[in-house]
Amino acid sequence: MSAKVRMAIPWLLALITLLLMFDFWTWDNDAFFVWSFAPWAYFWYFVPYASISYLAIAVLLKLAWPEPPQSMIEGRAKRGD
Amino acid sequence: MGMALTIVVVAIYLIVTLVIGWLATRRTSSTVGDDYFMASRTLSKITLVMAVLATQWSAFVIMGLPGEAYRSGFGTLGKYASVAFGCAFGAYMIGYRAWLLGKRYGYSTSPELLAARFSSPAAHIVTLVVSLYYTVPYLITGMMAGGQAVVIITQGAVPYWLGALIMGAVTVYYIAGGGMRGAAQVAVLQGVVIFIGMVILVIFVGASQGTANILEKVPPNLLTREGKFTPVEYIAQALIMFGNPVIFPQLLAKLMSSRSVEDLKITSVAWPVGTFTVFALAILMGVWGAALVPGLQGPATENVLFMMFAKYAPPFLGALLIVVLLAAVASTLDGQLLTVSQLATLDIFKRYTHLSEDRVVRFGRWAVIVVAMISYLGALIRPGNILVIAVFAFAGFCLLFWGALLALHWKRMNKWGFVVGVSVGEILLHLWQFHLIPYFPGIPNAFLPALIITVLLSVVISLTIPQSEDEARARDRFFSVFAEAFGDGGKAAEIPVSGTVKSSM
Numbered sequence: 001m002s003a004k005v006r007m008a009i010p011w012l013l014a015l016i017t018l019l020l021m022f023d024f025w026t027w028d029n030d031a032f033f034v035w036s037f038a039p040w041a042y043f044w045y046f047v048p049y050a051s052i053s054y055l056a057i058a059v060l061l062k063l064a065w066p067e068p069p070q071s072m073i074e075g076r077a078k079r080g081d
Numbered sequence: 082m083g084m085a086l087t088i089v090v091v092a093i094y095l096i097v098t099l100v101i102g103w104l105a106t107r108r109t110s111s112t113v114g115d116d117y118f119m120a121s122r123t124l125s126k127i128t129l130v131m132a133v134l135a136t137q138w139s140a141f142v143i144m145g146l147p148g149e150a151y152r153s154g155f156g157t158l159g160k161y162a163s164v165a166f167g168c169a170f171g172a173y174m175i176g177y178r179a180w181l182l183g184k185r186y187g188y189s190t191s192p193e194l195l196a197a198r199f200s201s202p203a204a205h206i207v208t209l210v211v212s213l214y215y216t217v218p219y220l221i222t223g224m225m226a227g228g229q230a231v232v233i234i235t236q237g238a239v240p241y242w243l244g245a246l247i248m249g250a251v252t253v254y255y256i257a258g259g260g261m262r263g264a265a266q267v268a269v270l271q272g273v274v275i276f277i278g279m280v281i282l283v284i285f286v287g288a289s290q291g292t293a294n295i296l297e298k299v300p301p302n303l304l305t306r307e308g309k310f311t312p313v314e315y316i317a318q319a320l321i322m323f324g325n326p327v328i329f330p331q332l333l334a335k336l337m338s339s340r341s342v343e344d345l346k347i348t349s350v351a352w353p354v355g356t357f358t359v360f361a362l363a364i365l366m367g368v369w370g371a372a373l374v375p376g377l378q379g380p381a382t383e384n385v386l387f388m389m390f391a392k393y394a395p396p397f398l399g400a401l402l403i404v405v406l407l408a409a410v411a412s413t414l415d416g417q418l419l420t421v422s423q424l425a426t427l428d429i430f431k432r433y434t435h436l437s438e439d440r441v442v443r444f445g446r447w448a449v450i451v452v453a454m455i456s457y458l459g460a461l462i463r464p465g466n467i468l469v470i471a472v473f474a475f476a477g478f479c480l481l482f483w484g485a486l487l488a489l490h491w492k493r494m495n496k497w498g499f500v501v502g503v504s505v506g507e508i509l510l511h512l513w514q515f516h517l518i519p520y521f522p523g524i525p526n527a528f529l530p531a532l533i534i535t536v537l538l539s540v541v542i543s544l545t546i547p548q549s550e551d552e553a554r555a556r557d558r559f560f561s562v563f564a565e566a567f568g569d570g571g572k573a574a575e576i577p578v579s580g581t582v583k584s585s586m
Contacts, residue, residue, distance in 0.1 A: 003567055007490075010170055014323070017166040021159065021319045024312050030156065030305035033296075039304050042155035042365070046162050050357050053165035057350055060173060067342060068181065068566035 001063065009064040013056040020049055084236060090400035094274070094407060095251055098267055102255020105263035114431075114441035117260035118423045119189050124265050124338045130351040131272035132265040132335045135412035137168075137326060137356050138275050139219075140226030141471040142363050143409045148383035150367025154303030156310055158364045160318040164326070168353035171327030171482070172345065176336035178489045180345055181566050182559065183337040190420075191333055191485065192428045198488050199496035200555035207500050209428050211481045211507060212330045215474040216417055216424075217456065222470045223414035224249055224460030230406045233387045245460045248410060249453050256415045256422075257449040260442075261338055264415045271408040276355065278405035279362045285398055286369055286389070298372035317528045321475045325482035330424065331416030418456075422448035473514065476528045480506040480535045487539055489563075492556055498543030506535030 023045055030041040038044065110116035124132060150157045179194055188194045191212060196205030224245045231244025239247075255263040287295075302308065326332055339345040370377075370385035374392060377385060387406075390399045426445040430436045436444055484503040487494045512518045513527035521530035548556065 003564075006567065010173055013166065014170050018163065018319060018323065021163050022312070022316060023159070024315075027306050030307065031301075039155050041304070041306050042158050042361075042368075046158050046361070049162055050165045053357075054350075054354060056166050057169040057353065060169060061346055061349070065173060065177070065346065066566070066568055072181075072185065072562070072565050 006064045006066075010060055013060055017049075017053050017056055020052065023049075084238075086396045087400040087403055088235070090397070091403055091407065094404045097270060098251060098411070099254060101267050101270060102259050102263045105255065105259030105266045109259050109262050111442050112439045114427070114438060114445070115187070115189065116262075117442040117445055118419070118427070119183075119334065119338045120261040120265060122183065122338050123340045124261075124335065124344070125340045126344050126347055128265045128269060129335065129339050129344050130348050130355075132268040132416075133332060133348050133352050134355045135268040135272040135275065135408070136329075136331055136335060136416040137352070137413075138272070138359055138409050139413035139471070140222055140406070140410045142275075142359055143386065143406045144226055144229075144383040145471055146360060146363040147367030147370060147385050148380075150364040151371045151377065151382040151385045153309045154299075154305070154371075155364070155368055156306035157367070158361055159306065160310065160315060161322050161360050161364075162357065163319040163323040164360065165353050165357040167323035168326060168356055169349045171324035172336060172349040172352060174324065175327045175482070175485055175489060176333065176349070177342075177345060178563060179333060180337050180339055180342075181562055185562050186558075189334065189337060190424055190428055191328065191330055191481075192424065193432075195485060195488055195499070198555060198559055199499060200549075200551040201496035201500070203500045204496050205428070205432075207503055208481065208485075209424060211477065211503065213421065213424060215477045216330060216421055217452075217459070218470050219474045220414065220417040220421065220452070220456045221459035223410050223417065224456050225463055226406065226410045227414070228460060229384070230403060230410065233384070233391075233403065242461060245457060248407070248414070249457050252411050252415050252418060253450055253453045256418050257446045260445070261334070261419060264419055265335070265338075267415065268412055271412040274408040275405055275412070276359065278401050278408075279359055282386075282390070282394075282398065282402060282405070283362050283366060285394065286366065286373075290369075290373065290393065295369050295372045298375075299368060300371060300375075303368055303371055311525075313524060313526050313529065317526045318472075320532060321472070321479045321528060324486075325475065325479040328478050328482040328485055331413070331420040334420055334423065335416070418449050418452055421452045422446075425452070476510060476514075476531075477507060479528070480510065480531060483532065483536055484539060487536070487543075489559070491543075492560055493543050493548075494539065495543045495546055495548045495552055497546050498539040498541075501542055502535045502537075502539030505538055506531045509534060 026040065026045055029044075030039060032040040032044065034044070113121075115121055146157070146161070179188070179191070182188050182194060182197075186197070188197065192205045192208040195208045196202065198204070227248025228241040228245030231239050231247060232241050235244075255267055259266070327336065336345065336348065339348065366386055366389070370389045374385055374388045377388070386402060387399075390402045394402075422445050425448045426436070426441055430444060431441060480503055484499050488499055510527055510531040513520060513531065520526070524530050
């Protein structure tokens with residue numbers, strides 16, 4: 001995978017998860033209940049939202065976060081700054 | 082009986098904390114700064130995850146969030162839900178790159194890192210000032226919450242000033258002695274106590290009072306977001322919480338202390354999952370509190386959990402809640418004390434007075450004590466309520482987060498873009514937040530326009546002013562590390578100095 005595609009993945013996932021947060025179009029459903037502790041504004045929207053976010057994390061880890069070469073982790077160069 | 086039990090449970094918790102701190106102190110070097118402040122970068126899975134989570138779960142979670150949920154209802158979760166991906170985004174975009182640079186060049190603080198990125202003392206000063214300015218008030222909220230907790234434990238028999246002093250003294254003991262290792266090892270205990278405690282408390286209230294019964298008593302306006310929040314407020318809060326906790330110096334230092342990439346990846350998953358879950362539990366209990374303990378107003382709403390448990394729970398559960406609060410308070414307080422000490426020692430005294438390496442730890446330990454004393458005095462003044470101080474600190478750090486994000490991902494970003502963008506953004510944030518100037522037309526919010534202006538100024542200035550040779554060399558030093566880590570064959574190191582090249586990262 002090219003560096004540009006790898007760089008675009010976290011931004012794309014960030015955009016999707018942020019846009020999903022702005023569920024203004026569902027605010028009319030807020031008083032909707034199924035279980036007695038779980039209104040829409042708390043449970044029915046945000047549990048699926050969190051699940052999608054966790055899926056996005058899995059994608060981020062799988063596609064955008066490579067293992068660095070072992071050589072660069074071992075040993076520390078002089079700072080020289 | 083109830084009070085005696087609470088005091089015994091709290092005493093056991095504090096003694097265990099002191100023993101863990103003592104053990105960590107014995108293993109910590111008295112002459113090597115990197116060992117004291119960064120645990121020699123050896124924090125592994127469980128310790129790292131718990132250290133990050135416990136630092137994130139502050140008094141804000143036990144008092145601030147339930148208080149807001151009490152006033153604003155279930156929709157409060159939506160304002161903070163962006164942490165569910167945002168923490169992982171921050172850990173990847175900034176935490177991982179900072180960790181790589183720390184491994185390669187030995188950096189341990191964000192001012193040090195950003196100063197080296199731009200080869201600029203001005204970038205160092207801006208980052209240092211912003212970090213200290215927002216961490217110290219947040220630190221004071223920890224002392225305040227500790228004082229309030231002890232007053233509640235003893236039902237007023239121990240005064241607030243003594244409560245805050247006890248909390249500060251216990252925390253100072255294991256931080257001054259054990260440094261990062263002390264904070265991380267105690268965090269394992271704190272994290273377990275906070276998470277299991279919150280789950281037990283929710284189950285108990287739900288089962289004993291009946292969730293359907295509680296919900297019938299919740300005022301209807303707390304079930305809906307309409308009228309409680311505005312879309313602008315929602316968007317602003319989502320962006321504030323998205324990723325920016327990583328730039329909190331106490332959290333970034335912990336990520337940079339990771340032993341390996343694997344440990345960092347595991348933390349990047351556990352951090353958002355744990356944070357979102359605990360936020361959700363705190364908000365649920367805050368709304369339940371509105372049904373079970375109605376009538377609280379203003380800052381008193383932050384005590385809703387204590388009042389609810391004092392009224393309905395058996396003594397041992399009240400004691401558990403107090404221990405959860407103490408753990409939450411201390412876990413953030415210790416990280417902040419250490420980080421302010423680290424900034425004072427490494428970024429002020431070592432950088433500007435050439436403090437020798439063998440005196441760094443001794444100086445750092447004294448700095449912990451001095452910072453704790455200053456924070457204690459601040460806590461006696463009680464500058465505001467916990468939620469307001471915490472959320473303002475989040476907003477201020479968020480502007481720095483975007484500056485750092487551009488610095489670590491965009492080669493064209495230069496020192497003027499960073500310094501002017503972040504400084505102007507922070508100044509405007511204050512002017513709008515404290516109503517010293519009218520809101521930006523069409524945006525009735527202090528943070529959103531400040532963020533837009535920070536990013537715009539950073540980009541426009543960086544595109545307008547070319548980088549100096551020093552800056553370009555410093556930039557290439559950073560981006561060659563990223564290129565190596567991301568398998569780009571070191572292309573970044575070949576970029577010409579002019580600053581007009583196209584970015585490949």
